[in-house]
Amino acid sequence: MEGGCTCRHVRYRLNGRPMIVHACHCTWCQRETGTVHALNAMYEAERVEHIGAEPEIVVTPSASGKGQRIARCPVCKVAVWSNYPGFGPAVRFVRVGTMDDPGQCPPDIHIFTSTKQPWVTLPPGAKAVAEFYDVNEVWSDEAKARRRVLREKAGKK
Numbered sequence: 051m052e053g054g055c056t057c058r059h060v061r062y063r064l065n066g067r068p069m070i071v072h073a074c075h076c077t078w079c080q081r082e083t084g085t086v087h088a089l090n091a092m093y094e095a096e097r098v099e100h101i102g103a104e105p106e107i108v109v110t111p112s113a114s115g116k117g118q119r120i121a122r123c124p125v126c127k128v129a130v131w132s133n134y135p136g137f138g139p140a141v142r143f144v145r146v147g148t149m150d151d152p153g154q155c156p157p158d159i160h161i162f163t164s165t166k167q168p169w170v171t172l173p174p175g176a177k178a179v180a181e182f183y184d185v186n187e188v189w190s191d192e193a194k195a196r197r198r199v200l201r202e203k204a205g206k207k
């Protein structure tokens with residue numbers, strides 16, 4: 051899968067499927083996207099290959115107070131992915147709407163639905179949690195194995 055910003059200066063290629071796709075309905079994501087939820091596909095950094103210009107990293111306030119790093123096109127400023135402090139620089143949250151075919155990555159789970167806009171209705175059977183969830187209960191075995199590799203690389207158990 052490939053994607054990029056609006057002016058096509060920044061382009062990326064994704065190697066394989068995401069570990070998980072979050073639809074995040076928190077108020078921060080609502081403000082940062084200008085819409086009702088973010089849609090983020092979680093990838094190891096090395097699976098997000100830049101095939102155009104390098105994005106610029108903009109440090110942006112976050113709900114945790116630690117800030118998130120948003121990778122934006124240096125020309126048109128569209129955000130293509132971000133790092134959250136909880137997962138560190140090794141994990142990129144790719145903005146699904148920047149993919150050439152966003153239909154490939156529907157959300158696996160809706161998070162922070164406690165602040166979901168009331169007129170947004172989720173499909174019957176959609177996984178949804180009021181805030182966050184336990185990775186061990188939600189992620190696929192394949193994704194959990196990839197997460198273990200990331201944690202070993204980061205020196206965590």
Ligand SMILES: [Zn+2]
Binds near residue numbers: 060124
């Ligand atoms: Zn651009």
